[in-house]
Amino acid sequence: MKALYLHIPFCLRKCPYCDFFSVTRTSPLFQEFPRLLIAHLRLQAERATAGPFSTVFFGGGTPSLLSPSSVEAILAEVDHLFGLEGEAEVTLEANPGTLSLEILSGFRAAGINRLSLGLQSLQDDKLKTLGRLHTAAEGRQAVGWARRAGFDNLSCDLMFGLPAQSLPQLMADVEAVLSLQPEHLSCYGLTVEEGTPFEELQRQALLHPAAEDLATEMYVALHERLGDAGYGHYEISNYARPGRACRHNQVYWRRQGYLGLGPGAASFSDQGWGARWEIPPDIDRYARALREGRDPRTHLETFDRRGAMAETLYLGLREAAGVDEARFRARFGQGVAEAYPAAVHKAAPHLVYENGRWYFALSGWLLYDHLIQNFL
Template sequence: MAGLYVHIPFCQGKCPYCDFFSLAGAQHLLPQYSFSLSHHLRQWAQSGKPGESLATVFFGGGTPSLLEPKAVGAVLEEADRLFGLESAAEITLEANPGTLSLEKLHGYRSAGVNRLSLGVQSFAAENLSFLGRLHRPGDIKESIIWARRAGFDNLGFDLMFGFYGQTHRAFLGDLQRAVDLAPQHLSLYGLTVEAGTPFAELEKGGRLLVGTDEKWAAMFREADDFLGHHGFCHYEISNYAQPGRDCRHNLVYWRRLPYIGIGAGAHSFFASGWGERWAAPDDLGHYFSRLAEGENPSLRLEGFSREQAMRETLYLGLRTAEGVSEADFQNHFGSGVAAAFPRALQHLGKNVHKEEGRWRMTLEGWLIYDHLIQEFF
């Protein structure tokens, strides 16, 4: 099982909290960029990677819904020709409400996209304004209606929480509105202020107040309880799904399975040896130049040692409800989890437990995951 990630680093406007590689106001470069994506795929094929067919494809960004359906279809056709797309491949496109139309969604569906991830963030106009989003609440409902008319039966929403001024009542209101619209998947992201973003500058100057850890934790627990009562499985720290509707592409990441990345700033991972990670430059000029010279713009960043691979297996696996299989860990690394990390497990205490042959983190452990996971490093 292998995945393909396609990075589309173009946006109508840069959100003040976003630290991903993306460019606002550069959509005139989209035709050249779209052509380059197929060229990048051919470079990977010449290298012999990933060496297996593709079970998942994910168009992320940026704002992938700025791409025309014809361009999306061209990438998928080339990926199928070069690597083979499995018959039941999950093909996801991230989309922002306000960038869609019924005609465009029909085009994406005809091109092969079968899963849509909508960047909703909030259903409240004042929260959307605070977060710098360009769409309005009405755009969200309209996009969902169009998506279903176009034949999409696998929809996911992204929501944000924990920011200053958002009340618990408003957050639960967002969750209720989301559930009422019957998505198959929900991703909930607590707002964090990342270095180098406009929000970071505002916070530094005392012009931005952020939510407290206590508020974040309370909302995290509320979401787990509320969504559980509405049939959603909390299958990863930030992700919930109806039974059988987990995002399979994200599972590729968390299970440390191979994936290739195309597009400026895209990362790739291959499981050969103990694993190796590659990355394309997050600079369009450099990216275009490498392709013009007949080179793969993705370069090898690092190779993992056995110990590094063990740590990353736990780092990623403990994010998920399925956890880490003791038997698989033993078979792959020649050592059990407890034998490899006795001190770390002792420090983690009741936040991590072994049940039915799998190591899992508790809900309370997930709340302080970033702190706890440092025990393995």
């Protein structure tokens, strides 16, 4: 395992569209959590082989609520127990409303070298709709502080398909974000997730995300404008300048092994056909297990050959690079079309085979959820 994911499950306030596991910072476990995470690292080091890590990702939640000294202590323990490669990519997700120049300088000194900023929009009315705590001005200020703190690998999140959002409004947002010159952009269409406040608002007909045809138009416009601006559309929702793709996420999409720690995190072993574990999203259970010296993970699934084939395509076809036919055949004893003739036929012409690789055209990404079902 070369990738480490650390789930930091605390937020100032949960956004109404988010279904990731988190609790508020008022939790009595907030102050103890860095020590719990270090205890988990030590327990894991005793029981399994992993590392040295080439990527580390602090996700959440809002990892930027941690103090720089806590982040430094966690990374020092990771390096001591498992090792960190010299050019390791170390990412921290951050909410602009939790930052200052001093905090960002502290994170940079602690070893964070890639910052993922949850801007979501640079328009105040859209930020209010999304329940974000920061303003557009604070988002711009956070980017400026990040540059002054020495971050030269900056990713910004942008959401589209928002209630009452027009295409010109979205493109104005895009231009505003481009003016900040981030190295990476993650662009997500708003989806109403089960169990969120947005789901309840939609049920009451009080929330109306963009219609499907408008969301499609927005997706295509993003693809074209960001491509013109020099960003490669390397995964369904992600764009990067050359050499700035998120190496950590590529581990997931390429079905390589990774270790996940923290409540709500998952781990994957690529030995055999693969196996996955999860840590239940319950911070009290997590704390009890670690205090008692018990592994908080539970086994989720062990794959057979057919399941591994399906997940290889499910993940790999998210990337523009797609799935290498020769590697797939060497791994599974069949080519993609041989293993899934009906699915390949149904996916045409959106599924392309070229230069020994299978990949979705842009139209295939627009229909991804529908087309990929044929392979599962």
